[in-house]
Amino acid sequence: MNIGDWLFKNLTRLFAVLVLAIVALMAWEMIRGSGASIGEFGWGFLTSSEWDPVQDLYGALPFIYGTVVSSLIALAIALPLSLGSAIFLSEIAPRWIEGPVAFMVELLAAIPSIVYGLWGMFVLVPWLRASVEPVISKNLGFIPLFRGAPYGFGMLAAGIILAIMILPIITSISRDVLRAIPGTQREAALALGATKWESTRIILASGKSGFLGATLLGLGRAVGETMAVTMVIGNRPEISLSLFDPGYSMASVIANEFAEATTEMYTSALIEIALVLFVVTLVLNAFARFIVWSVTKTSGGSR
Amino acid sequence: MTDAGRGHRWRKFKNAAMLSLAGLAVLAAVVPLFMIFFYTLSRGIGSVNLDFFTQMPKPVGESGGGMANALAGSGILVGLGCLFGLPVGVMAGIYLAEFGQNRFGMVVRFMTDVMSGIPSIVVGVVAYILVVLPMGHFSALAGGVALALLMIPTVTRTTEEMLKLVPDSYREAALALGVQQWKASVRVILPAAMKGITTGLLLAIARAAGETAPLLFTALGNRFWSTDIGQPIASLTVIIFDYAKAPFEDWNRQAWAAAFVLIGLIFVVNLLFRYFTRDKYGRA
Numbered sequence A: 001m002n003i004g005d006w007l008f009k010n011l012t013r014l015f016a017v018l019v020l021a022i023v024a025l026m027a028w029e030m031i032r033g034s035g036a037s038i039g040e041f042g043w044g045f046l047t048s049s050e051w052d053p054v055q056d057l058y059g060a061l062p063f064i065y066g067t068v069v070s071s072l073i074a075l076a077i078a079l080p081l082s083l084g085s086a087i088f089l090s091e092i093a094p095r096w097i098e099g100p101v102a103f104m105v106e107l108l109a110a111i112p113s114i115v116y117g118l119w120g121m122f123v124l125v126p127w128l129r130a131s132v133e134p135v136i137s138k139n140l141g142f143i144p145l146f147r148g149a150p151y152g153f154g155m156l157a158a159g160i161i162l163a164i165m166i167l168p169i170i171t172s173i174s175r176d177v178l179r180a181i182p183g184t185q186r187e188a189a190l191a192l193g194a195t196k197w198e199s200t201r202i203i204l205a206s207g208k209s210g211f212l213g214a215t216l217l218g219l220g221r222a223v224g225e226t227m228a229v230t231m232v233i234g235n236r237p238e239i240s241l242s243l244f245d246p247g248y249s250m251a252s253v254i255a256n257e258f259a260e261a262t263t264e265m266y267t268s269a270l271i272e273i274a275l276v277l278f279v280v281t282l283v284l285n286a287f288a289r290f291i292v293w294s295v296t297k298t299s300g301g302s303r
Numbered sequence B: 001m002t003d004a005g006r007g008h009r010w011r012k013f014k015n016a017a018m019l020s021l022a023g024l025a026v027l028a029a030v031v032p033l034f035m036i037f038f039y040t041l042s043r044g045i046g047s048v049n050l051d052f053f054t055q056m057p058k059p060v061g062e063s064g065g066g067m068a069n070a071l072a073g074s075g076i077l078v079g080l081g082c083l084f085g086l087p088v089g090v091m092a093g094i095y096l097a098e099f100g101q102n103r104f105g106m107v108v109r110f111m112t113d114v115m116s117g118i119p120s121i122v123v124g125v126v127a128y129i130l131v132v133l134p135m136g137h138f139s140a141l142a143g144g145v146a147l148a149l150l151m152i153p154t155v156t157r158t159t160e161e162m163l164k165l166v167p168d169s170y171r172e173a174a175l176a177l178g179v180q181q182w183k184a185s186v187r188v189i190l191p192a193a194m195k196g197i198t199t200g201l202l203l204a205i206a207r208a209a210g211e212t213a214p215l216l217f218t219a220l221g222n223r224f225w226s227t228d229i230g231q232p233i234a235s236l237t238v239i240i241f242d243y244a245k246a247p248f249e250d251w252n253r254q255a256w257a258a259a260f261v262l263i264g265l266i267f268v269v270n271l272l273f274r275y276f277t278r279d280k281y282g283r284a
Helices: A003-033 A035-041 A061-092 A095-110 A113-140 A155-180 A183-191 A196-206 A208-224 A227-232 A250-260 A264-296 B003-047 B050-054 B068-099 B103-115 B120-135 B140-164 B168-176 B181-209 B236-245 B249-276 B278-282
Strands: none
Touching (some): A003 A264, A003 B068, A003 B120, A003 B140, A003 B181, A035 A264, A061 A095, A061 A155, A061 A196, A061 A250, A061 B003, A095 B003, A095 B249, A113 A155, A113 A227, A113 B236, A113 B249, A155 A208, A155 A227, A155 B003, A183 A196, A196 A208, A196 B003, A208 A250, A208 A264, A208 B120, A227 A250, A227 B236, A250 A264, A250 B120, A264 B103, A264 B120, B003 B249, B050 B249, B068 B103, B068 B181, B068 B236, B120 B140, B140 B181, B181 B249
């Protein structure tokens, strides 16, 4: 190999190594930065709901609760819609519909989080407060989930916004999964006299693990989503069963309090929350990518 | 009616019902898009005027003014992000496309995919530790680093994908002429993929321009005109956040205007991307 080729290969390789190094550096810096908080609170950090900057006591439970609940609401709404959309796009729609509609779903992913937040604050929240939550609590108020004053700002609003935001990724990965299933399976089912839906069900069964991957990717997005959630969740560090009540999420507390964290322990506690988010999303994404890769057998895009 | 006939009818009914449900799901998925477009358009467009682009924010209580500093700030932040992020992403992408058919390439590919799923707020925290802490204060530089870290995975994978779209025959033709491998890559393959890469980069840049969370405690924000990368700097997205929370109607109005500008930018870039990659990539 001549010198030019050697240089070219190793120079580009250097940058590829750099990408790996960056991920490692991120982990390392956050572990170091949260050292004080980890040393002080240990595992109790994750189970305590005391968040008191004045006394320098920190427990992340209310934020973990808020993140988990809002993400679960989002999944509950987004999953059926995304699967339905993916089925429609890849199995039913003619090409001239498929293209533009798929583009619109992708555009949904391109809208910045802050714009979702703005829309959520000024359109979704007032609507929930005035029209949706009173009606639900009147009719289903006997269920603790739907009890309480209709604030508008709260878990439900956060869940709905998140659902809209994770819909595109679940849809597009599910589409890739469906597309990777050989056409012969559909033809075989149809040839046996199955209806379109019956053949689709067979296809769905063989795409199961792929859909799981898509769902986990969506979950990873929901867990880390910041601005839109911060603007509609109400930002109150309380654990309340009602979905109408304000809550707080891990990402939101970092967004709201990091710049104003006064003590070293305060900053360290917030960094520890970031570290937890980092680890959770890393594991979710690694697991999900692994599944999706093995199902679609192509390297896919970095969606 | 026979049992078979009833069963058949039931199956046909179920078929129609489920297929329409799928159609409804798409409808429900696309409705929010139109609602968001509609609201940003109707509430934002009235406030997008010359002042918006050329004036500075007015003090609290006075209405009017614009976002000149935030526009410049966003430009500087995204510029810094490109400066740090693009070389890394593009070079790593070239490596993956040219030499990445091995285990190491798979690992890098996997990690970039995983990295693209790391929440932007976490990236902001890292940029804070890496830049703000050593400098002792918030700065545009820190914001730029955060944006760069966010751009790297997208840029890497886009570059790789666009390079792979170039037919092998190009390379073979160059090599057959006795050109060295690296020259074939740099002078033949790269230029052939340039259009796709550029639009892909534009997409990554537009996405970076829409980021808010990683800027909150890196670039922070600034009510005044500043182009000093060592100092806190305003940005379009952070100002939307501040103005949306503020109890002043005039600020809320301007937040919508800024959102409109942002959405417009992103929409145009996405259309461009689709247009330039339509025959090779868009339908894939």
